[in-house]
Amino acid sequence: MTEPGDAEARRKVGPVICYPVDTLPRPDVEAYRAARAGWEKVDEVIVPPREACCFRVPAGSFFRIVSIEGPQVGDLNLWSAGDISERFFSGKTRALHGTHLSTGDQLWSCLPYLRPMATITEDTLDWYGFDEFGGSVHDVIGTRCDPYTHKLLSGGDEYHHCCHSNLTRALAHSLGRPKEEVEPAVHDVLNVFMCTGFTRDTGQYFMKASPVRPGDYLEFFAEIDLLGALSACPGGDCSAQHSSDAAACHPLLVEVYRPKAPPAGWAPPPRNGYSRTHGA
Numbered sequence: 662m663t664e665p666g667d668a669e670a671r672r673k674v675g676p677v678i679c680y681p682v683d684t685l686p687r688p689d690v691e692a693y694r695a696a697r698a699g700w701e702k703v704d705e706v707i708v709p710p711r712e713a714c715c716f717r718v719p720a721g722s723f724f725r726i727v728s729i730e731g732p733q734v735g736d737l738n739l740w741s742a743g744d745i746s747e748r749f750f751s752g753k754t755r756a757l758h759g760t761h762l763s764t765g766d767q768l769w770s771c772l773p774y775l776r777p778m779a780t781i782t783e784d785t786l787d788w789y790g791f792d793e794f795g796g797s798v799h800d801v802i803g804t805r806c807d808p809y810t811h812k813l814l815s816g817g818d819e820y821h822h823c824c825h826s827n828l829t830r831a832l833a834h835s836l837g838r839p840k841e842e843v844e845p846a847v848h849d850v851l852n853v854f855m856c857t858g859f860t861r862d863t864g865q866y867f868m869k870a871s872p873v874r875p876g877d878y879l880e881f882f883a884e885i886d887l888l889g890a891l892s893a894c895p896g897g898d899c900s901a902q903h904s905s906d907a908a909a910c911h912p913l914l915v916e917v918y919r920p921k922a923p924p925a926g927w928a929p930p931p932r933n934g935y936s937r938t939h940g941a
């Protein structure tokens with residue numbers, strides 16, 4: 662199409678932030694961090710390469726996802742422990758906090774509940790910022806590698822050690838329910854340690870080798886009782902590919918910590934819902 666005469670003028674219109682967050686209630690990260698003094702490690706789970714594991718974190722406790730052995734990306738799902746229909750809402754979290762998360766950002770639950778499920782209290786990769794390609798770590802722009810997209814693009818067989826399948830098996834195992842039944846509860850992830858962005862020329866989703874190294878971690882405070890699942894992506898550090906057994910893969914460690922007392926001033930966030938305010 663030919664450009665209209667005022668094309669440049671239209672392009673020059675400045676952007677407006679969709680969701681200004683000045684009015685968003687912000688967590689008191691310093692109070693959260695102070696609550697770590699004297700905390701006790703109460704659980705740990707090692708997620709094997711190309712597999713996923715579930716873990717539970719009570720409201721008011723912390724959990725860490727730790728890189729061990731080598732650079733590795735993790736795909737995280739979160740559900741309300743008492744009702745898995747309330748789950749992490751990657752899209753709204755992105756709308757509120759941007760494409761990549763770090764300290765002070767919160768992971769919001771799906772509609773109609775829309776409340777913080779977890780708050781990021783420490784990120785050892787926060788120094789990375791945005792690189793020259795527009796890449797950064799811990800994105801909420803990807804979805805998760807899955808057998809169906811892989812088959813669609815490659816024409817080959819379904820690959821069932823991708824994150825979607827790993828998360829499905831882990832959730833089924835944790836709840837003692839069939840895989841087919843729980844598969845729809847698996848949702849778009851927080852891509853822990855993954856380095857991603859959109860190409861400037863074509864706007865395509867890209868990945869590059871994760872800057873994570875053993876000892877790095879991402880730490881969360883559980884705002885509500887959580888059931889989590891973490892997949893050690895078959896892409897490894899996601900420097901080249903995923904959805905195959907080709908990449909070097911490493912385990913990931915999940916640690917759960919119980920503080921001596923909840924952070925000062927903290928209370929579990931209430932759950933929204935139409936029927937709660939407007940009757941059935």
Ligand SMILES: [Zn+2]
Nearest residue numbers: 806824894895
């Ligand atoms: Zn993956």
